[in-house]
Structure formats: structure tokens, C-alpha cells
Amino acid sequence: MEKLVLLNLSRRRLVGVMAALPFARPVLADDSLISFDELYGKFGVLGLEFSDKVKRLAGKDISIKGFMAPPLKAEAQFFVLTEIPMSLCPFCSSDADWPDNIIVVYLGEKQTFVQPSQTIEVRGTLEYGSWKDPETGFVSLLRIRQAEYSSV
Secondary structure, X not given: OHHHHHHHHHHHHHHHHHHHHXXXXXXXXXXXXXXXXXXXXXXXXXXXXXXXXXXXXXXXXXXXXXXXXXXXXXXXXXXXXXXXXXXXXXXXXXXXXXXXXXXXXXXOOOOOOOOOOOEEEEEEEEEEEEEEOOOOOOEEEEEEEXXXXXXX
């Protein structure tokens, strides 16, 4: 008799979970959450070296919290995510000048920009390595592509 009761409870739970699945929002695994402190492993003779976590998450969906630096123009499809609020955008002329506390964010779709003091969470695909944007000439070492963000 006890086995029958446990089986019924198990079926009820299964039915409940299955009913909720269409409404569930995808959740990133804890490993895909990254912080600015986890971007670089060490400073070597060639400069900053990417952390093992960045290398492992390259090409995968990640989530990171930070602040939106003021964009160059209102209709831009990208912005710079910073570790601390900034009143000016920290653009660089080359990746040799690349600060260790920024990431370029390329939006999947245009969104309304937020105030530089507002904490946001960015979700998208992580890329690393030197790359020059052919449209803007902006050089970056870290990027999040197909990104979206929300206020925290």
C-alpha cells in the first residue's frame, strides 16, 4: 500500500512540473555567471591573461552585472559595460590600452539605454581575444554578443 501512495505522489509532482514547463524562463547555470574579478587570471609578461573561466565560457551564454557607460550615440547597437559607474565612455585606441574592468556589449536588438549609475545584468554570448569592429574601429578584448540587459 505504501508503494502505491509514493507512486501517486510522484505522479502528481511530475504532472505539476510538466504543467509549469511552458511558463518556465530559461535560467543560466551558476557556472555561467561571471564577475569582473573572474575575467583575468594573472598579469604576465605579455600583459593581462584571460582566466580559465573566460576560456571555458567562450562561445557560451553568460550573465554579468555591471554599469552601462554612456554610449557614443543614442542609436548605437552596442555599449561598454563597466565594473563601476562611469560618467565618460572608456574607449580605447588599441587593445594594449584595454582596461581590465570593461566589456563591450553588442545587443541582439536595440534597447533603451539606462543611467550610468543603474546596475544592470547583461546576458549573451561571451567572446575573447583582440577584435576590431569594422564599422566603428573600436578595438576590444572582451565582448558579449547577441546580448540583452535588464535593470537589477
